Amino acid sequence: xxxxxxxxAVVNAKESSAVAELATSMAAIAQKNEAIHAFLYVDTDxxxxxxxxxxxxxxxxxxxxxxGVPVAIKDNLCQTGVPTTCSSKILADWRPPYTATxxxxxxxxxxxxxxxxxxxxxxxxxxxxxxxxxPTKNPLDLSRVPGGSSGGSxxxxxxxxxxxxxxxxxxxxxxQPAALCGLVGIKPTYGLVxxxxxxxxxxxxxxxxxxxxxxTDAALVLEVIAGHDPxxxxxxxxxxxxxxxxxxxxxxxxxxxxxKELYEGADEEVxxxxxxxxxxxxSAGATIIELSIPxxxxxLSAYYLIAPAEASSNLARYDGVRFGLREQGADVSEMYEAxxxxxxxxxxxxxIMLGTYALSAGYFDAYYGQALKVRTQMIKAFAKAxxxxxxxxxxxxxxxxxxxxxxTSNPMAMYLSDVFTIPTNLAGDxxxxxxxxxxxxxxxxxxxxxxxxxxxxxxxxxARVLEIADGRP
Amino acid sequence: MSSPLSREEVAKVxxxxxxxxxxxxxxxxxxxxxxxxxxxxxxxxxNLADVEPTGHPFGLINVMREDVVRPSVDRDAVLAEAxxxxxxxxxxPRIMGEAP
Numbered sequence: 001x002x003x004x005x006x007x008x009a010v011v012n013a014k015e016s017s018a019v020a021e022l023a024t025s026m027a028a029i030a031q032k033n034e035a036i037h038a039f040l041y042v043d044t045d046x047x048x049x050x051x052x053x054x055x056x057x058x059x060x061x062x063x064x065x066x067x068g069v070p071v072a073i074k075d076n077l078c079q080t081g082v083p084t085t086c087s088s089k090i091l092a093d094w095r096p097p098y099t100a101t102x103x104x105x106x107x108x109x110x111x112x113x114x115x116x117x118x119x120x121x122x123x124x125x126x127x128x129x130x131x132x133x134x135p136t137k138n139p140l141d142l143s144r145v146p147g148g149s150s151g152g153s154x155x156x157x158x159x160x161x162x163x164x165x166x167x168x169x170x171x172x173x174x175x176q177p178a179a180l181c182g183l184v185g186i187k188p189t190y191g192l193v194x195x196x197x198x199x200x201x202x203x204x205x206x207x208x209x210x211x212x213x214x215x216t217d218a219a220l221v222l223e224v225i226a227g228h229d230p231x232x233x234x235x236x237x238x239x240x241x242x243x244x245x246x247x248x249x250x251x252x253x254x255x256x257x258x259x260k261e262l263y264e265g266a267d268e269e270v271x272x273x274x275x276x277x278x279x280x281x282x283s284a285g286a287t288i289i290e291l292s293i294p295x296x297x298x299x300l301s302a303y304y305l306i307a308p309a310e311a312s313s314n315l316a317r318y319d320g321v322r323f324g325l326r327e328q329g330a331d332v333s334e335m336y337e338a339x340x341x342x343x344x345x346x347x348x349x350x351x352i353m354l355g356t357y358a359l360s361a362g363y364f365d366a367y368y369g370q371a372l373k374v375r376t377q378m379i380k381a382f383a384k385a386x387x388x389x390x391x392x393x394x395x396x397x398x399x400x401x402x403x404x405x406x407x408t409s410n411p412m413a414m415y416l417s418d419v420f421t422i423p424t425n426l427a428g429d430x431x432x433x434x435x436x437x438x439x440x441x442x443x444x445x446x447x448x449x450x451x452x453x454x455x456x457x458x459x460x461x462x463a464r465v466l467e468i469a470d471g472r473p
Numbered sequence: 474m475s476s477p478l479s480r481e482e483v484a485k486v487x488x489x490x491x492x493x494x495x496x497x498x499x500x501x502x503x504x505x506x507x508x509x510x511x512x513x514x515x516x517x518x519x520n521l522a523d524v525e526p527t528g529h530p531f532g533l534i535n536v537m538r539e540d541v542v543r544p545s546v547d548r549d550a551v552l553a554e555a556x557x558x559x560x561x562x563x564x565x566p567r568i569m570g571e572a573p
Contacts, residue, residue: 097550326556372526428530
């Protein structure tokens with residue numbers, strides 16, 4: 001499949017059309033989706049209309065950054081009239097009456113949304129195995145998970161069904177599937193991208209971001225979706241940064257810190273890839289230092305109290321009154337209980353209960369309150385590291401893509417697959433996962449570059465150096 | 474090591490969260506939530522009395538807008554997606570009991 005930037009170039013030049021590019025994408029979906037299950041819903045009529053509109057705009061002389069580029073949308077982002085399920089039975093038949101700002105911006109930039117992709121239910125999981133509608137397969141090895149929670153969006157791109165897609169990242173849900181599927185994935189700075197129309201999981205952590213095969217495509221998508229949105233009160237009051245213009249800036253003179261806590265415990269082949277990436281950055285002119293940030297080790301514990309606590313509050317709205325599923329009950333309380341019991345899957349129930357417990361009288365200070373203090377410690381530790389380094393490097397995940405069922409019986413084992421990605425969300429910072437080398441069974445390994453808030457341009461330039469060093473000029 | 478939380482506590486939490494759980498689920502959730510809380514011992518055992526909590530990465534500030542009427546989502550479009558609606562309102566089962 002052509003890259004997004006190349007599709008936009010030929011559509012803008014009228015050498016191709018949005019309708020023709022869409023046909024290529026739709027044919028790939030028709031051929032592959034049944035086996036991969038990346039898409040929960042393919043919006044054929046809507047996509048045809050969007051593509052026709054793009055061709056009309058181009059005919060009238062408009063130049064659009066994503067002209068005619070098919071895009072897959074994670075199914076926790078609202079699009080008017082298109083089912084938006086969060087991969088949950090509780091929203092199975094819901095069609096939102098409004099569209100997420102990020103989807104509006106993609107459409108305005110000429111992209112063509114083709115459908116909604118599978119995720120772990122309410123984005124709670126790391127493999128898509130908690131989806132109420134069945135898991136997504138990793139297109140590189142159908143016996144393995146694509147990662148999660150944005151596994152469907154990763155598989156849509158890795159399976160060459162669309163060149164780009166949107167996901168959301170609360171504790172690693174873009175970077176982890178990007179690593180497991182051999183893609184570039186960005187978790188933007190908190191507030192850089194609007195969350196209006198993103199169905200909330202943990203509001204102080206959630207961010208929307210792109211998947212793409214190349215650093216440049218990922219930068220292009222982020223440029224389109226970033227920037228202030230008055231509909232999101234947590235949106236940073238500033239315009240989108242310039243990213244594509246800086247992807248080839250390189251790393252000469254940059255200080256890059258290899259952080260022990262961001263690779264220790266990973267498989268040997270993953271550690272080897274990280275060290276090789278460090279060498280590549282050094283050859284490209286970066287100064288390498290080694291750091292230990294012990295506070296990062298507490299990230300997992302803090303995250304698994306903060307995120308469920310916020311989720312237990314956010315998911316209180318699914319009560320059978322305003323949208324989605326309703327199970328009958330003799331009175332309103334019974335109706336609430338019957339609806340939530342039937343509508344939520346086991347992982348969502350587990351996290352709602354954990355969060356409810358962490359927030360309940362008698363335990364609040366010991367668990368939730370303590371986790372918020374750890375969050376402060378982590379932010380300070382990161383800030384100190386960024387006095388010494390422009391960016392940090394480590395692994396994205398401890399292993400390559402794992403097999404279905406290998407972690408489903410033990411929640412803690414599944415949670416550990418996010419151990420290197422979680423700290424960035426707690427700090428509200430930016431991070432990028434970029435494919436670098438392969439491991440077991442030729443499966444891709446992801447290397448993670450982390451930076452302070454608003455460091456996306458620097459991180460993407462670093463990722464581009466690694467992309468070139470890994471043989472993708 | 475005994476679980477940091479009891480089956481009774483888990484049952485209470487389920488009730489607070491408006492979830493019905495079976496005996497088998499109670500057993501399973503008690504064990505799994507216990508494992509997660511045990512993992513959190515690395516954090517709960519720290520003395521952080523002097524540390525300020527962070528609820529939000531950049532701190533939340535109130536965002537104000539001009540007090541002017543502007544379009545919002547159409548009421549009928551919202552109600553059309555509700556499980557039950559009548560006369561411009563959401564419909565729900567009985568909330569109060571019969572008068573004595």
